[in-house]
Amino acid sequence: MRAPIDITLEPRRLDALAGRIIAAGVLLGAVFLLCSWLLSQYAIPAEARALFSEKAFYLSYLVGVCFVLSLSLGGLFFVLIQHVTGAGWSVVVRRLAEGLAMAMPFVLLFLFPVLFWWKGVIYEGWMDPAQNAHLGEQKLGYLNAEWFSARVIGCIAIWTAIAAIYFGGSLRQDASGDPRISKRLKFIAGPCIIVFALTLTLAAFDLLMSLVPEWYSTIFGVYYFAGSAMVFFAFLANAMRWLQRNGRLSHSITPEHYHDVGKFCFAFVVFWAYIAFSQYMLMWYANLPEETSYYRIFHKGEFQTQWGILGWILIIGHFFVPFLLLLSRHVKRNPAALVAGTVWVMLMHYVDLFWLVFPHERSAPAAWVYESAGGVMTSIGLFPLLLTGFCATAGLVGFYVAAVAIVLRGCSLVPERDPRLPESLVFENA
Amino acid sequence: MSAHADQPGTRFGTPQDGVAHGGGSGTVLGVLAEFGNEHGILAAAERVRDAGYRAWDTHTPYPVHGLEKAMGLRASPIPWIVLAAGITGAGSGLLMQWWMNAYDYALTISGKPLWSIPASIPVTFEVTILLSAFGAFFGMLALNGLPRFYHFAFHSNRFKRATQDRFFISIDARDPGFSAEKTARFLQGLGAASVEVITD
Known part of the structure; x- marks a missing residue:
């Protein structure tokens, strides 16, 4: 067993870093969002833009918001799981997860343009009366503009409340050192996880699955959750490394903690593949037209071959590459190697969300394959769209990181007086 | 005493x-x-x-x-034994299904292709896990004498x-x-x- 570390000897607050993060986050966020908007205007040929118009930017923005929502949801999930299992190893990194979860109200702020201005365009498949007649009365009873916004805001309000209970409790414990707070938080963690699972499924259905209102998959919420948990652990590893390089928590976070965060990330890479394949195989096997239409665009036709490439990027890049990389104990215990692997994982989560949003665009194939000036059929190509979506996601991540710094700027980066902190500081993997 | x-x-x-x-x-x-x-x-x-x-x-x-x-x-050589056993399992699982379904007793069922990767993944996965677990368990026993x-x-x-x-x-x-x-x-x-x- 290692000698205990005296955390009072090292910097464990953001202090001056907070201002730097907020300034850099807001600046980079604005620049990247502007880049995304410019790309949506100028990287897409004019003939295609006439069919696709401003929607490329709105969809890119939706991908970005779903990306940062994943980070907050993953953080909330992690905090709840650590409490319900009474985990000791993770205490030293738990405050970071609490900070991500507590950034939830900012995610709602990021969603406002979608909820108030753009939803009619993004979700035209069921919002536009000219397009939704075939969906039937019952489906339209659920999918309508007001009820949609109410559900999304309601879900985020519930997550914010849960995050506030855990973040607030943890801060009170910093002051009082009362171990009963840990017990109380553990007691309510179980019911909170149930509420979390149900609301996450609703939100994933609304924000992402309803882009293709004819199609449904009951496992869709789990699919979004699997990617969310995975990208959260990837982000956490990067945040730990960045803080340590900037002189915070240099001794309290050890290779043992990187190792465990890496294990979690690896586990959710596998879980994502398991869920993604389960969803695909059942539809492939049942061979029902209303289900297979979702995947058909990746298989057949001239313009769709581009989306086929996207499918292969996900199979190889989202599963096999991180699986083989994070399988190694040496990679997980080496912060620099783990950061390289987890940056890749975050990139792949972006491609995954892009895959959920773009190929199913309603105006396809007209928008993807358009008639150019010479009367030749041409396609937009995957790359300009991937880049537009990437810039929007990078922009929102910039704003999101600034939001997390706002949440964490006034408090310690470790739960100072958590009864399990000593256990976490000397923890070693067997 | x-x-x-x-x-x-x-x-x-x-x-x-x-x-x-x-x-x-x-x-x-x-x-x-x-x-x-x-x-x-x-x-x-x-x-x-x-x-x-x-x-x-x-x-x-x-x-x-x-x-x-x-x-x-x-460091124990167990991870390498498990990796080798897992790769063997994946390969033999795929080969077994190809031989059974597409070669030795080819039978068309509800218009599905005789040989297709999606339908073969579950069994391949299970055989991979089975042989990996065997590799870990029996490898551990053998290395410990x-x-x-x-x-x-x-x-x-x-x-x-x-x-x-x-x-x-x-x-x-x-x-x-x-x-x-x-x-x-x-x-x-x-x-x-x-x-x-x-x-x-």
């Missing part, structure tokens, strides 16, 4: 030297040292490792974190508490650096609660 002294099958040496003698009266099989807690055995294991002993082992009632480092054990029905420490009555609340270091007489007297004194110097020379 302890309450164990009067139990049959154990004889103890003179109280002056503090070293007990367990087992029969024949050849010396090894030395057994008992420790009261995991801190004791961790510190002692490092010293035994540094003294250059090779044929020795530790016996604890539960896995003690960091003991493999204190004993100087090299198990099943093993005899160890010289079984001659000691104290050793029964290795599954309850005592921690032991055993040094085999076959170790090149072994000498019954010197090794016993060495272990005593490491703070053992008791040291026993085990004879046949």
Whole structure:
């Protein structure tokens, strides 16, 4: 067993870093969002833009918001799981997860343009009366503009409340050192996880699955959750490394903690593949037209071959590459190697969300394959769209990181007086 | 000494030297040292490792974190065995289904292709897991030299508490650096609660 570390000897607050993060986050966020908007205007040929118009930017923005929502949801999930299992190893990194979860109200702020201005365009498949007649009365009873916004805001309000209970409790414990707070938080963690699972499924259905209102998959919420948990652990590893390089928590976070965060990330890479394949195989096997239409665009036709490439990027890049990389104990215990692997994982989560949003665009194939000036059929190509979506996601991540710094700027980066902190500081993997 | 002294099958040496003698009266099989807690055995294991002993082992009632480092054990080759077994499983699982469904007994079912990857993944996955688990389990047994029905420490009555609340270091007489007297004194110097020379 290692000698205990005296955390009072090292910097464990953001202090001056907070201002730097907020300034850099807001600046980079604005620049990247502007880049995304410019790309949506100028990287897409004019003939295609006439069919696709401003929607490329709105969809890119939706991908970005779903990306940062994943980070907050993953953080909330992690905090709840650590409490319900009474985990000791993770205490030293738990405050970071609490900070991500507590950034939830900012995610709602990021969603406002979608909820108030753009939803009619993004979700035209069921919002536009000219397009939704075939969906039937019952489906339209659920999918309508007001009820949609109410559900999304309601879900985020519930997550914010849960995050506030855990973040607030943890801060009170910093002051009082009362171990009963840990017990109380553990007691309510179980019911909170149930509420979390149900609301996450609703939100994933609304924000992402309803882009293709004819199609449904009951496992869709789990699919979004699997990617969310995975990208959260990837982000956490990067945040730990960045803080340590900037002189915070240099001794309290050890290779043992990187190792465990890496294990979690690896586990959710596998879980994502398991869920993604389960969803695909059942539809492939049942061979029902209303289900297979979702995947058909990746298989057949001239313009769709581009989306086929996207499918292969996900199979190889989202599963096999991180699986083989994070399988190694040496990679997980080496912060620099783990950061390289987890940056890749975050990139792949972006491609995954892009895959959920773009190929199913309603105006396809007209928008993807358009008639150019010479009367030749041409396609937009995957790359300009991937880049537009990437810039929007990078922009929102910039704003999101600034939001997390706002949440964490006034408090310690470790739960100072958590009864399990000593256990976490000397923890070693067997 | 302890309450164990009067139990049959154990004889103890003179109280002056503090070293007990367990087992029969024949050849010396090894030395057994008992420790009261995991801190004791961790510190002692490092010293035994540094003294250059090779044929020795530790016996604890539960896995003690960091003991493999204190004993100087090299990294286990188990991960590589599991990887090889897993790849074998994936390959043979795919091959088996291809041979059955597309080659040996080709039968069209509801218009599906005779050979398709999606339909083959579940079985391939299961065979991969099965062979990986076999590789891990049987590889572990083989590397540990198990099943093993005899160890010289079984001659000691104290050793029964290795599954309850005592921690032991055993040094085999076959170790090149072994000498019954010197090794016993060495272990005593490491703070053992008791040291026993085990004879046949």
